[in-house]
Amino acid sequence: MKLVGFSCVFSAVMLAAMGFFLVKGNSIVLGSPRHAGVFNVGQDGYSEAASLMNREFDRQGYVTIPLPENVGESDITIQNNPYDKTVWISINNVSEDYYHKNLFSGDLDNIESIRYGYEDGLVRIVLSAADIFEPVKEFEDHRLYLKLVAPHDIYEHVVVIDPGHGGENQGSAVYGIKENDIVDGVTERLKNIEMPSGIGIYYTRAAGEGAENEDRLHIAETVSADLLVSIHTNADSMSRTTTGCGAATLSADSAIGDLFGRSVSEATGLEYAGVQDGSNMTILKDANMPSVLVELGYITNKKEAVKMATEEFQSSAADAIAKSITEYFENEQTN
Numbered sequence: 100m101k102l103v104g105f106s107c108v109f110s111a112v113m114l115a116a117m118g119f120f121l122v123k124g125n126s127i128v129l130g131s132p133r134h135a136g137v138f139n140v141g142q143d144g145y146s147e148a149a150s151l152m153n154r155e156f157d158r159q160g161y162v163t164i165p166l167p168e169n170v171g172e173s174d175i176t177i178q179n180n181p182y183d184k185t186v187w188i189s190i191n192n193v194s195e196d197y198y199h200k201n202l203f204s205g206d207l208d209n210i211e212s213i214r215y216g217y218e219d220g221l222v223r224i225v226l227s228a229a230d231i232f233e234p235v236k237e238f239e240d241h242r243l244y245l246k247l248v249a250p251h252d253i254y255e256h257v258v259v260i261d262p263g264h265g266g267e268n269q270g271s272a273v274y275g276i277k278e279n280d281i282v283d284g285v286t287e288r289l290k291n292i293e294m295p296s297g298i299g300i301y302y303t304r305a306a307g308e309g310a311e312n313e314d315r316l317h318i319a320e321t322v323s324a325d326l327l328v329s330i331h332t333n334a335d336s337m338s339r340t341t342t343g344c345g346a347a348t349l350s351a352d353s354a355i356g357d358l359f360g361r362s363v364s365e366a367t368g369l370e371y372a373g374v375q376d377g378s379n380m381t382i383l384k385d386a387n388m389p390s391v392l393v394e395l396g397y398i399t400n401k402k403e404a405v406k407m408a409t410e411e412f413q414s415s416a417a418d419a420i421a422k423s424i425t426e427y428f429e430n431e432q433t434n
């Protein structure tokens with residue numbers, strides 16, 4: 100995650116030293132009787148924004164973000180990043196100094212810091228949360244109300260999708276095609292697929308970024324995932340002719356592997372290679388929830404590598420993974 104590059108040219112208003120800080124239990128309330136705020140510009144160009152407590156508009160359990168009259172709900176994008184416990188709120192059509200005069204307020208129990216940056220009419224507010232939460236928003240009367248809740252508070256089923264590799268670790272690379280690019284391509288398409296409302300999805304890393312296995316597992320454990328789906332391509336060091344998509348699971352979970360492997364095979368047209376034993380695979384052997392590692396196809400097989408690099412393959416594979424997740428929980432309910 101790169102926050103560098105967001106230019107912040109506004110001046111710092113320093114009221115911190117003037118003693119407007121109240122610390123009450125877990126919650127930190129920053130404010131003054133007048134509308135004024137604290138912006139300390141950080142090295143990454145973002146500001147630490149302390150907020151004004153304006154109880155008149157406050158709503159229990161919510162952070163309140165005021166919005167200019169011209170800003171509608173469609174101008175607001177909220178991105179939840181479980182890997183660094185941040186929630187990004189991007190808002191279009193806001194003037195650079197708007198949040199100097201109209202400050203965030205509310206209940207900050209779950210929030211460790213609020214930072215704020217600006218570029219080309221886009222404000223980005225970054226909430227650093229105390230844990231992995233799901234942001235629940237309400238938009239009313241030119242205000243955005245945001246509440247952070249535990250994933251299982253609003254989702255019946257919680258799934259963690261783990262895009263393999265990332266960062267320095269690009270996975271296998273043959274014929275000029277990198278495993279990591281295929282995995283990221285499928286993952287970005289998955290993010291655009293609307294899931295049934297009872298299923299919440301969390302990702303273990305951002306596109307292009309790396310992550311340690313223990314951090315990936317930590318996310319799955321923290322959100323109490325009901326299912327962990329790791330996405331990779333297969334490779335065969337002995338032969339360039341091995342083919343097929345499949346899955347790896349711990350033996351007890353081979354039915355999950357079969358569900359995902361067959362589904363990806365049917366959707367993409369790659370032959371079905373069956374379920375492998377994943378008892379030596381890091382993410383699987385240490386996962387304490389049902390888990391499956393989807394092997395999209397063999398990157399060591401030129402035909403499959405070329406196919407996996409196409410948008411068409413990546414869309415079909417993403418659809419198949421999403422469908423398998425839904426089916427997994429449907430099957431669970433009928434059994």
Ligand SMILES: [Zn+2]
Nearest residue numbers: 263270331332
């Ligand atoms: Zn891999």
